[in-house]
Amino acid sequence: MVINRVVSFLSLMGAMFTISSAFATEIEVLHWWTSGGEARSAELLQQGIESRGHIWKDFSVAGGGGQSAMMVLKARAVSGNPPTSAQIKGFDIQEWTKLGFLTSLDDIAIEGNWDSLLPKTISDTMKYEGRYVAAPVNIHRVNWLWVNPKVMEKVGVSIPRTWDEFFIAADAIKAAGYIPLAHGRQPWQDATVFESIALAMLGADDYYKAFVALDLDVLSGEKMVQVFSAFKKVRGYIDGDALGRDWNVATQMVMNGEAAMQIMGDWVKGELTVAGKVSGEDYVCVPAPGTDGMFSYNVDSFVFFKSHDPSRGQGQKELAKTIMSKSFQEAFNYSKGSLPARTDVSMARFDDCAFQSKTAFTMAEGSKNLLPSLSADMSTTSYIRDAMIDVISEFFTDEAADPNKAPERLAKAVKAAL
Template sequence: MKLKQIVQATLAAASLLAIPLSGMAAEVEVLHYWTSGGEAKSAAELKKLMEAKGVSWKDFAVAGGGGENAMTALKARVIAGSAPTAAQIKGPSIQEWGKEGVLANIDVAANEGKWDASLPKVVSNVMKYQGHYVAVPVNVHRVNWLWVNPEVLKKAGATAPSNFEEFFVAADKIKKAGLIAVAHGGQPWQDATVFESVVLGVGGAAFYQKALVQLDPASLNSPTMIKAFDTLAKIKTYIDKDAAGRDWNLATAMVINGKAGMQFMGDWAKGEFSAAGKQPGKDYLCLPAPGTEKAFTFNIDSLAMFNVKGADQQKAQQTLANAVMSPEFQEVFNLNKGSIPARAGVSRAKFDSCALKSMDDMDATSKSGGLVPSFAHGMAIDSAKAGAIQDVVARFMNSTMTSQAAASALVKAAKAK
């Protein structure tokens, strides 16, 4: 990651940042990028929870760039010796910050809250550095969803697909009915989102783990990976010509409005259906992406804790960690966000059928080995390698590159530093 080198370029910006001089006995400053409607509501709930516990909340919200702006601000603050109490970080980035020696050990909170018993091991492992908790999970997003408009299926005389053979039959019928079969936004991260679900559906969870998490060269350049690219090439033929640069939520709107039949996207898409007043099971279907019924690609939002000085500040930090893991907060945050609680023991009463399916599938896959980190959403590998693989996928989606050439290119991309 080479944080110190990266941050030299951003130090000039540090002087523009308001570096807090906390005069309060118990205060937490939280850097995050939960700035959209539902997310901001959730952050406000956490603030309320902390203030009820006698801890003052200092909000450090940084909008834009899918978190990139927030990371730039965080790097400047850490180098300036003024790290916030906690920051929204996820996946391998937690380990990268851990190596810098700037994260706080929050095992006291984890032991008090019995986190090991409340979290699937694959989730708790992401929250630890060298065996110690340094971060707390806020939620779990499922990425491998297929969103379907049942009215479009009905018009086309098609049925909801469970595998790729059925998917292409349905896509053909939707296309023949004069509608768009696959709603998509031609942006690299969206291409990568479809790609990882295809790899999972074609190869299964064990292959996905070897190829996109362990970056095994033989798996990356294998007949199974070539078949995955062949499948992706076929999906391309059902995407409309105006997809380039389209935002994901506009693609979701195409499904909502009946202009398109299906979309590969994570469960944040559900927020768009909900905002449009649509009901799951009636107005839209949430299905595991073709062939991925027994697997679950996860994307976890989490707060990493930074070293703070003074017993009062350290105690406030532990209070924050346990507040985030409380069933009360996990419920309200995830009802607003469209995701599901990271921990066990949260009431299911207010969650809809898509969320309940997600909860059941996460529980089942955490026991079966089908729970795997999302490559496309920064949970599986470091950012340099993920970016290089994403570039290969984007090239494949926007050119006549062959499946064999793409699979070979993945091996080289997996060595990126």
């Protein structure tokens, strides 16, 4: 009798597996989450889609800024073989939609009531001509300063809140034999530091005019000279081996006490969490110098490519639903270091850095202080962004670069890319 029951149970499971396999869809997902904390977070998305009976095909392309991934994606799309879904954000969402590659998510969004669940700034970014074409995973704050408090205590300096305080502290840290600022000399990382300086020295209004409205007068103006001057000064506080270093390697330098600080978005916290570090003890997070009250945002999102295969379309819907599910948004962002895109996700188990970020976002939302990140592809098109970052990174590389001439070069680069 028992044997018969076991056989019947196994037969039933086999039948269920056969049915599930018959309807299973292979979902190929392109992303650039390859560091320790990012990879762990990507696994949560994989688990979510596999729990719905589909097959995850990972298509990860290393490179923190995503530029390598976008080059690979363009080649695949042009050849007529795009993945099921891809991590795309900012203005690139609109560009891909204009080219006719992306499928609409409006039916899922209406069914899931996305308009009421997402902040308007985020939902607007996910739409093309009023219709959803992307699903947001999170909200990152870019303008963070990550600090090793033990190094600061050993040196006897306070955490800097302004750029004047930063330079004073950095001098003391350097004199004590530590690296003041952990950094990776990659163009997008250079732009991340530049962006935080620009936020502080231009202020919210002129930052918006320069990097969103593309006001050539502000881009070439006197305040931008101050930005480039401070940016050049920062160069003296990074180590000589920074060229080509990945951002997560720089984070490890802060973790192990080799460096005192890092300016980087809150994806840093994902690395710190994986390493078992505790906020307030092993590291401290504060707004980048001079940017308290401002929130420079980056939103990771996924788009879905058109297909004539009905099963693929069903898999895309399941992936979009997974991304926007309450349970996934909580688990993913707890792991990634970011904020949930959904406003109704409980923050109860999140740490102090997340609460700081949530408070800052809520206060900045709907005001001039909520600003799209230049370095993270949110403020303008990829063409203009790349033109600006070329100027910024070349300036940072050239020890003889003149801060008085750089703003004019920046404005000319933007004008040429318009």
